[in-house]
Amino acid sequence: MKLIFEYNENDSQHISSIQDLDDNENNNVERLGKYIPVGLPNGLLRKELPLPNVSEPTVVRHYTNISHLNYGIDMGFYPLGSCTMKYNPRVNEDIARLDGFQNLHPLSHEDCNQGSLQLMWELEQDLKTITGMDAFSLQPAAGAQAELLGVMMAKAYFRREHQKQRTKIIIPDSAHGTNPATASMCRFKTITIPSDTRGNLDIYKFGQALQDDVALVMLTNPNTLGLFEENILEISDLAHKNGTLMYCDGANMNAMLGITKPADQGFDLIHLNLHKTFSTPHGGGGPGAGTLGVRTFLKDYLPLPRVIKNDGKYVFDYTQRKSIGTMRFCYGNFGMLVRAYSYIKSWGNNIRNVSKNAILNANYLLSLLKNDFEVPYDRSCAHEFVLSSKRFGDKSAMYISKRLMDYGFHPPTIYFPLIVREALMIEPTETESKETLVKFASALKCIAQEFKEKPDFVKGSPYTRHIGRLDEVAAARKPNLRWTPPIHPD
Amino acid sequence: MDFIPTTDADKQYMLNQIGVKSVDDLIQILKPRLQDKLDLSRPLSELELVNQLRFLSQKNKLLKYFIGAGSYNHYIPAAVAHLILRGEFLTGYTPYQPEMSQGTLHAMYEFQTYICILTGMDVSNGSLYDGSSALAEAALLSSSYKGRNSIFVSKGLNPEYFKVLKTYCEGAGLIITNVLNEDTACVIAQNPDFYGNIENLQYLSEQAHKTGALFIVCVIEPTSLAILEPPGNYGADIVVGEGQSFGLPMNFGGPYLGFIAVKNFLFKKIPGRICGMTTDINGNKGFVLTFQAREQHIRREKATSNITTNVALMAIASTIYLSLMGRTGLVSVAESSYSRAHYLRDKLESVGLTSLNTKPFYNEFIMQAPFGTSKRILSNLLGNGILGGYDLGEDKMLICCTEMNPIKDITSFVSITKETIT
Numbered sequence: 001m002k003l004i005f006e007y008n009e010n011d012s013q014h015i016s017s018i019q020d021l022d023d024n025e026n027n028n029v030e031r032l033g034k035y036i037p038v039g040l041p042n043g044l045l046r047k048e049l050p051l052p053n054v055s056e057p058t059v060v061r062h063y064t065n066i067s068h069l070n071y072g073i074d075m076g077f078y079p080l081g082s083c084t085m086k087y088n089p090r091v092n093e094d095i096a097r098l099d100g101f102q103n104l105h106p107l108s109h110e111d112c113n114q115g116s117l118q119l120m121w122e123l124e125q126d127l128k129t130i131t132g133m134d135a136f137s138l139q140p141a142a143g144a145q146a147e148l149l150g151v152m153m154a155k156a157y158f159r160r161e162h163q164k165q166r167t168k169i170i171i172p173d174s175a176h177g178t179n180p181a182t183a184s185m186c187r188f189k190t191i192t193i194p195s196d197t198r199g200n201l202d203i204y205k206f207g208q209a210l211q212d213d214v215a216l217v218m219l220t221n222p223n224t225l226g227l228f229e230e231n232i233l234e235i236s237d238l239a240h241k242n243g244t245l246m247y248c249d250g251a252n253m254n255a256m257l258g259i260t261k262p263a264d265q266g267f268d269l270i271h272l273n274l275h276k277t278f279s280t281p282h283g284g285g286g287p288g289a290g291t292l293g294v295r296t297f298l299k300d301y302l303p304l305p306r307v308i309k310n311d312g313k314y315v316f317d318y319t320q321r322k323s324i325g326t327m328r329f330c331y332g333n334f335g336m337l338v339r340a341y342s343y344i345k346s347w348g349n350n351i352r353n354v355s356k357n358a359i360l361n362a363n364y365l366l367s368l369l370k371n372d373f374e375v376p377y378d379r380s381c382a383h384e385f386v387l388s389s390k391r392f393g394d395k396s397a398m399y400i401s402k403r404l405m406d407y408g409f410h411p412p413t414i415y416f417p418l419i420v421r422e423a424l425m426i427e428p429t430e431t432e433s434k435e436t437l438v439k440f441a442s443a444l445k446c447i448a449q450e451f452k453e454k455p456d457f458v459k460g461s462p463y464t465r466h467i468g469r470l471d472e473v474a475a476a477r478k479p480n481l482r483w484t485p486p487i488h489p490d
Numbered sequence: 491m492d493f494i495p496t497t498d499a500d501k502q503y504m505l506n507q508i509g510v511k512s513v514d515d516l517i518q519i520l521k522p523r524l525q526d527k528l529d530l531s532r533p534l535s536e537l538e539l540v541n542q543l544r545f546l547s548q549k550n551k552l553l554k555y556f557i558g559a560g561s562y563n564h565y566i567p568a569a570v571a572h573l574i575l576r577g578e579f580l581t582g583y584t585p586y587q588p589e590m591s592q593g594t595l596h597a598m599y600e601f602q603t604y605i606c607i608l609t610g611m612d613v614s615n616g617s618l619y620d621g622s623s624a625l626a627e628a629a630l631l632s633s634s635y636k637g638r639n640s641i642f643v644s645k646g647l648n649p650e651y652f653k654v655l656k657t658y659c660e661g662a663g664l665i666i667t668n669v670l671n672e673d674t675a676c677v678i679a680q681n682p683d684f685y686g687n688i689e690n691l692q693y694l695s696e697q698a699h700k701t702g703a704l705f706i707v708c709v710i711e712p713t714s715l716a717i718l719e720p721p722g723n724y725g726a727d728i729v730v731g732e733g734q735s736f737g738l739p740m741n742f743g744g745p746y747l748g749f750i751a752v753k754n755f756l757f758k759k760i761p762g763r764i765c766g767m768t769t770d771i772n773g774n775k776g777f778v779l780t781f782q783a784r785e786q787h788i789r790r791e792k793a794t795s796n797i798t799t800n801v802a803l804m805a806i807a808s809t810i811y812l813s814l815m816g817r818t819g820l821v822s823v824a825e826s827s828y829s830r831a832h833y834l835r836d837k838l839e840s841v842g843l844t845s846l847n848t849k850p851f852y853n854e855f856i857m858q859a860p861f862g863t864s865k866r867i868l869s870n871l872l873g874n875g876i877l878g879g880y881d882l883g884e885d886k887m888l889i890c891c892t893e894m895n896p897i898k899d900i901t902s903f904v905s906i907t908k909e910t911i912t
Contacts, residue, residue: 001596003599003603004809005600017565017567017814018565018822018826020893020896020897022898023897028897031833031897032826032830032833033829034829035828035829035830035833036825036829037717037824037825037828040688040718040850041850043690043719044688044690044718044850045717045718046717046718046719047719049607049716049820049821050607050817051812051820052816053818053819054813054816056567056814059813059814060569060572060573062813063573063597063810064573064576066592066593066596066597067593068578068593069578069592069596070578070582070591070592070593070594071578071591072577072579072580072581072582072583073577073581073582074578074581075577078583080583083583085583088580089493091536091539093575093580094540095540095543095544095547097571098543098544099547099552100546100547100548100550101547101550101742102739102740103739103740104550104552104741104742105555105561105563105740105742105877106560106740106743107557107559107560107877109877111551112551112552113550113742114550115546115548115550116550116742118546118549119546126530141744141745141801142619142797142798142800143798143799144796144797144798144799145619145623145797147796148796151661152657152660152661176786177786177787177788177789177793177796177798178786178796180786180790180791181789181790181791181793181795181796182796183791184791184792184793184796185630185661185795187661187662228517228519230519232521233521233522257528258524258527258528259517260521260523260524264522265521265522273799281580281581281803282581282582282584282799283574283581283582283804283806284583284585284593284594284597284598284803284806285584285585285763285800285802286745286800286801286802286803286804287745287800287801287803303657324657324660324661325653325654325656326653326654326657327623328619328620328623328654329620329621329622329650329654329732329743329746330650330742330743330744331744332743332744333744333745334741334742334743334745335739335744335745336745338543342539342543344530345534345539345542345543346534347492347530348530348531348533348534349528349529349530349531349532349533350492350527350533351528352527353492356513357494359513359516359517360504360513360516361496363504363508363510364504367507367508367509368507380508380510380516380519382517405587405589405590410583410587410590411590416787430493430494431493431495432495433495433496433500434495434503434504462589465589466589466592467588467589467770467774468589468771468772468774469770469771470588470589470768470769470776470777471768471769471770471778472768472778472780474768474769475766475768475778475780476766476780476781479757479780480766480767480768481599481764481766481767482602482603482606482612482613482614483600483603485607
């Protein structure tokens, strides 16, 4: 497929899309014409702009055709563990595009923003109800940014409490890479605690590591093995006795809605990925939103502004002096907040059914596959589970994932968590039918069989996508990261 | 409207297959369990949901916008929304499996190219959250690359961006100063600056390089790059900015589109996703995420940043906008914005306001109203459905125009202002 830069058109009709015909009357065009910026002083003007000029029909055809090269939840099953690839309700797209929401300037007067401010305030209340936390920031643009915010707040809190010796963060060996990366961005060191034979955090080693230099414990619950932490109450108890805060990476909240509240498990901070649990679309890698919830004692450190209700009116409050500052220009990914708000309102107090069905689907799919692959931990799973394909040898998880494409499925997450060899992390979500789960399990069983009979064939897949296996090594050896316009001889 | 395809019969079958009586058996280890339903409102049908939310959206009041200050009201061609609503773009995941994601990757490669051409730089990434966090990431990058802890910020940086930079720097133990010395990791300047001024940054760039610091230019209104000299041509080592002007609605502040572009020597240090072209086993051209060893899922605590989810769909939307507008369209947006702003400035001067820009400006400018009048001016404008600018205090107003401000509205703005003063 061509790049947009490679079309040989030179359509100059685009200016018509922004012309205002009223302004063409009464010499207005002449009046404006005298301001065209020719010859700004000191060579401030650009000499050339080598961008394409392609007609609209060609542009639409171009992007439509390249979209066909993509797979999405709309096409089929997307069993990526910890990503929660559930159906993205279309009504949320319409609601997010309502004129009053989409076309509002963020620096507009508060009297003109009451609808959006009310939405933000109510969303915060609902997230508090769901998690048991006392306050939420809707600012972070993603889970990773929320983690960064949470760690910064913990740092500020301990500084105020005269506990600057707390320079370490405990994470499990199954932690998502963002956890230690976030710790580094705030100059914390990480201590990694192994998992035990049941897939729980090793509570004995955890207890030993809990010294007075530990600021925070970052846990995912259920963890990235798809298992509920059986000792969570003990863990948070030990942490709190040590003056250490408990942070919940809420990526797996899809297993806990309406069943348990992270605050009741002892967490002091939690981030929620609205693009996972709360159905906002992934869009090929964002935008998302990573709202951060905290207990009361941390509330004052939240970024500004906060939305508060004053006599029935909603306002932005900038007054809190302990706030760590702000994570972004303005208030957060409002467009994603609308979609999540809409999702929560549509489910209402039945939202427990989301998690119950997610857990049911995962356990059913696990039951279909447990004899064909290794199951590292002999327990019921939560909303996702991890298999190992190590019996098929090195790189088998990669080969299986490529061969799955020929069966019409996007592969699961592979090689994560790091503690399981040849890991395949599978999360079906609640929006998949029994038929799909059965088809997916059959596909995996077929591939397992193919691996025994004709392994080289499996290793050469995929065969039926628009493209064959791509050479990632060559991409790094000979970087080609952009198209370059040909140089015109002057 | 619950989007759960399994029937009661299916669920019973599945429970039998698993070997339990009910889902409760699967979650019994979860503690502590909630006894009652969550205290949320009752579920809504799609019809009820749409009615409620439409009502809520109508509590907002849209105005005629003569304000920028970080978010710009430009025209978005209709085809952008139609294309990004396609399920193939909307509902795909991060392209870790490139054979399933050539659509996203192809568009990403084009996005990276557009950013490089517009900024005059060598390599761009696939997006960061927004312009302010992109600036913060550039500061962190500079500090890590140079092994220095001081950040020099030129005056004229958007104050909200400054707050974000300060927040990130405090987290990382970096200091923001106005002293340029051997501990300076980077020098940051916004162009056009917060007050609309188009700066000649050649001198500042040379000063930065003399002390061994990196020179970072921050572009918050990138339609300016259609007509202004790209920062890559006047010594920028890093260009960061906000892509919202390229086809994204103002959306009350987000989602927006951060970009970062660097000269070749820095590309292995940048955060976020990078797409590269390669071939498949049959020699066909294709795209993959590349240099992933910089990122959190591989390098973990040694990663260049913790960023994972970015704003891929917004990058695709911008790519489509730039393709639809084309070179001539983009230049006409810039010329229209520039000329309307200058026309309004002249008219406001003629009714008694003072123009405070000492340098040439793009589409934003500051006017000084007669003593004690600016609040009344802005309030009267608001009463007529016009957001007249960003109140800088002390009777100073930061005003912006784009192709979305027709002459008749500019004329109303001026006459209401004149009436208020006299």
